[in-house]
Structure formats: C-alpha cells, structure tokens
Amino acid sequence: MELADKLNYPSSGYKLKSITAFKIFIYHREHSLGDSEAIIPKIIRENKHVINFPKTNNKCVFHCIAWHTFQSPKKDPRRIQAQVKEAFKRYCSFKGVEYLLSLFRSFKPIDLLQLDEVEDCFQLGINVYKMDVVSGNVECIRRSDKGYEAMDILSFENHALYIKNIDMLQAKYQCPECEMVFVSAERVKSHKKNQCELVNIESFPAEPTIYKPAQNTIRSLLTKYSFKDADQYIDHFIVYDFETILKPTATQHGENTVFTNEHIPLSVSVADSLTEEVRCFVNDDPKMLLVDMFKYIGDVSVKIQRFYVNKYRSLLQKIINAHGLTGMEIPGVNLGKKYNMTDV
Structure with missing residues (x-):
C-alpha cells in the first residue's frame, strides 16, 4: 500500500485504498547451461568464431572459463581438462564446498x-x-x-559454447559502452579510444x-x-454495471x-x-430502468456532495470571502446575489 501511494501521479485525484483481489502466475522456466547431449x-558447429x-x-x-583464462599459445579445446578441474575447484572454494571427484563428475548444469x-x-563478466x-541472427x-x-x-x-569474437559472429561491430554500431572493427576501436565517454544512465520523466x-x-x-498538506484525493464515487x-x-x-x-x-x-x-434495478422497460438508476444516483450524489462540502468547508469559505461570487458570469446560471456558506 505504501508503494501504491507513491505511484500516484502528482496531479491525480485518486488514491488506492485497498486491493480486493490478485492473481499469481507461475512460469516454469528452464534455462540452465550444461547440456552436453545437445x-x-x-551453422554453429562450423562457425570459426x-x-x-x-x-x-x-x-x-x-x-x-578455463579456455578464456588459460594463457597458452598452444592450448587445444580437446585438452583442457586439467584447467577445467582447477576452475571447478576454485568455484567450490568460493562456495565453501569441499571438492570431491564424485561432485565434479555429478555436477548439475548452472542456471543463468x-x-x-x-x-x-x-572476476569475470x-x-x-x-x-x-x-536466420543466423545473434541476440544477447x-x-x-x-x-x-x-x-x-x-x-x-x-x-554453452565459447565465442571467440562476438563482433564477427554478429557480423557487426558494437561499442560495449554506448552500444553504437559501426561498419568495421577499426571504426569501433577508434571510437572507443577517442570519442566514447558515454556512461549509460537510464532516466525517466518526473511527469507523464x-x-x-x-x-x-x-x-x-x-x-x-x-492550503498546504490538504487532502486532494477523491474519497467517494459511484460505480454501476449493466x-x-x-x-x-x-x-x-x-x-x-x-x-x-x-x-x-x-x-x-x-x-x-x-x-x-x-442496489440492483431490474425492469423490462429500458427507459424506466434508466429512470430508476439515475434517481437513485441523484439521491446518493446529494449525500456525497454534503460530504465534500464539509470536507472542503474552509476552502469554500475562503473562496466566498475572496470573491463573494458577485459580478461573475457563469453560462446558464443567474447568481443575482452575494452567496454565503449556508447557500453552498
């Protein structure tokens, strides 16, 4: 509720008072990385990138990870098991779990x-x-x-497969900072070195x-x-359903x-x-149904009007004192006299 109050537009006349019902959707997701049987x-298998x-x-x-961090000019994708084990041991140590060969062999895929x-x-992004x-399109x-x-x-x-060069795989050259796209690697390199000083900041307008x-x-x-700190919100309203x-x-x-x-x-x-x-109204004659409906709405409106007159009494009094409602021209209304609070 506190969050709902903060989400109101500054000029809104309505305020959320209660949530009467809600629905929960459960989405079963499955995006883990580790299926070696895929x-x-x-198009992917023969891609040199x-x-x-x-x-x-x-x-x-x-x-x-092992391939990316293993610094050797002669490294072979088929012969990096020792480096993979070292990476797994480091992960176990980070998690506070004892490394066991059985754990290494039965390790489950990693979820995104x-x-x-x-x-x-x-220490790797x-x-x-x-x-x-x-289509061959690549999406992050x-x-x-x-x-x-x-x-x-x-x-x-x-x-999971290792990407050696994402620009070549995407067939485009994009600055990782400002996400501008260039026609060549030389252009993006020059941009990153000399021009790109942009830090992406997401901003949203204070007003709609x-x-x-x-x-x-x-x-x-x-x-x-x-009037400061006064309640601007509409307290009462009438709803209907046909x-x-x-x-x-x-x-x-x-x-x-x-x-x-x-x-x-x-x-x-x-x-x-x-x-x-x-209140429910039923009538075979649609016109009489509307007559009954609006008569009831009119009766309730009088009660709501009294509520608002009492709520904004000080505001109304200040308006009357300031203007007296004399000499004002309102289309269709003949004022003809100075109004007081009792008239309102």
Missing part, C-alpha cells in the same frame, strides 16, 4: 540466475547470446553489469509525457488559495461497420463508497 547444428568443447559432462560453462556468483568467483539457426539474452573483463558464450539447447491525466480541480484550488441481452436487429451498413445486434439493458447494479450499499 545436438549442435551445422565459436568453440564447441567435446564431452563437457554438464560443465561447459567451466570449459568456457547463478552466473552472478560465478562472475564474482572468477559473462555475456550470454543465442542464435537463430534459420544476458549482459553482465559487472566491471570485470568480459567473456562471451553462446547458449544453444542449454549448452504521453499520458495526460485529467486535471485535479481541487488540487489547483488548494494551491491557488495557499446486464444486457443481444437482440437481433435489421442490418445497418456503415462506412466500415455492419450492425447485426443491439444491446438491450435488463438490469443494473449501482454501488457507492460512501454508504457502501449495492
């Missing part, structure tokens, strides 16, 4: 949500991409927000720019007449619309937040 398609490690036994992420702690363990095997599905050295991996069928809520007249009056039937009608052809049925109201339920009563 069948890698030819991707390394697919053989027989990873659910530890393809550790293979990628666990990559934050993997990054902290190896991990970006994860996926590829559409039909996880971008590290850590300041570590970055490593890129490709996820396919829950199997596209959606314009209706002006709150009470708030404007309270501000105009110097039940209708569809009656076939003579087909009417509009310019873009065909009418085949019309709604015939049978009943209407009216509720208000002041009395907290619900």
Whole structure:
C-alpha cells in the first residue's frame, strides 16, 4: 500500500485504498547451461568464431572459463581438462564446498540466475547470446553489469559454447559502452579510444509525457488559495454495471461497420463508497430502468456532495470571502446575489 501511494501521479485525484483481489502466475522456466547431449547444428558447429568443447559432462560453462583464462599459445579445446578441474575447484572454494571427484563428475548444469556468483568467483563478466539457426541472427539474452573483463558464450539447447569474437559472429561491430554500431572493427576501436565517454544512465520523466491525466480541480484550488498538506484525493464515487441481452436487429451498413445486434439493458447494479450499499434495478422497460438508476444516483450524489462540502468547508469559505461570487458570469446560471456558506 505504501508503494501504491507513491505511484500516484502528482496531479491525480485518486488514491488506492485497498486491493480486493490478485492473481499469481507461475512460469516454469528452464534455462540452465550444461547440456552436453545437445545436438549442435551445422551453422554453429562450423562457425570459426565459436568453440564447441567435446564431452563437457554438464560443465561447459567451466570449459568456457578455463579456455578464456588459460594463457597458452598452444592450448587445444580437446585438452583442457586439467584447467577445467582447477576452475571447478576454485568455484567450490568460493562456495565453501569441499571438492570431491564424485561432485565434479555429478555436477548439475548452472542456471543463468547463478552466473552472478560465478562472475564474482572468477572476476569475470559473462555475456550470454543465442542464435537463430534459420536466420543466423545473434541476440544477447544476458549482459553482465559487472566491471570485470568480459567473456562471451553462446547458449544453444542449454549448452554453452565459447565465442571467440562476438563482433564477427554478429557480423557487426558494437561499442560495449554506448552500444553504437559501426561498419568495421577499426571504426569501433577508434571510437572507443577517442570519442566514447558515454556512461549509460537510464532516466525517466518526473511527469507523464504521453499520458495526460485529467486535471485535479481541487488540487489547483488548494494551491491557488495557499492550503498546504490538504487532502486532494477523491474519497467517494459511484460505480454501476449493466446486464444486457443481444437482440437481433435489421442490418445497418456503415462506412466500415455492419450492425447485426443491439444491446438491450435488463438490469443494473449501482454501488457507492460512501454508504457502501449495492442496489440492483431490474425492469423490462429500458427507459424506466434508466429512470430508476439515475434517481437513485441523484439521491446518493446529494449525500456525497454534503460530504465534500464539509470536507472542503474552509476552502469554500475562503473562496466566498475572496470573491463573494458577485459580478461573475457563469453560462446558464443567474447568481443575482452575494452567496454565503449556508447557500453552498
């Protein structure tokens, strides 16, 4: 509720008082990295910018880390098991778990949500991409927000492959800081060296720019007449709900619309937040149904009006004292005299 109050637009006349119902959606997700049984398609398998490690036994992420951190000009993707074990031992130590050979062999795949702690363990930023095997398009599905050295991996069928050069794989050259795209590696290198000083900051407007809520007249009056910390919100309101039937009608052809049925109201339920009563009206005659409905709404409106007159009594008194309501021209209203509080 506290958060809901803060989310109101500054000029809103409405305030959330209660949540009467809610629905919970449970999405079953499965995005772990470690399936060594995945069948890698030819478009990925033969791509020279991707390394697919053989027989990873659910530890393809550790293979990628071992390959990235292993500094040797003669390193071979088929012969890095010793480095993979060392990386796994380091991860066990980071987690406070004793390294066992049985644990190494039975290790479960790593979920994407666990990559934050993997990054902290190896002081390495991990970006994860996926590829559409039909179009060849490469899309980032996880971008590290850590300041570590970055490593890129490709996820396919829950199997992680090492990306040697993401720009070549994407066939585009993008600045990692400002995300501008360039036509060549030389251009992006020059941009990063000489021009890119941008730090991405997400900002949001304090006031709505596209959606314009209706002006709150009470708030404007309270501000105009110097009332501070006054309640600007609308306390009470009336709601209604119709039940209708569809009656076939003579087909009417509009310019873009065909009418085949019309709604015939049978009943209407009216509720208000002041009395907290619900009144239901049923009538075979739609016109009489509306007469009954609006007569009841009129009666309740009088009670709500009295509530607001009492609530904003000091504001109304200040307006009357300041203007007296004399000499004012309001279309359709003949004032003709000076109004007092009792008249209001």
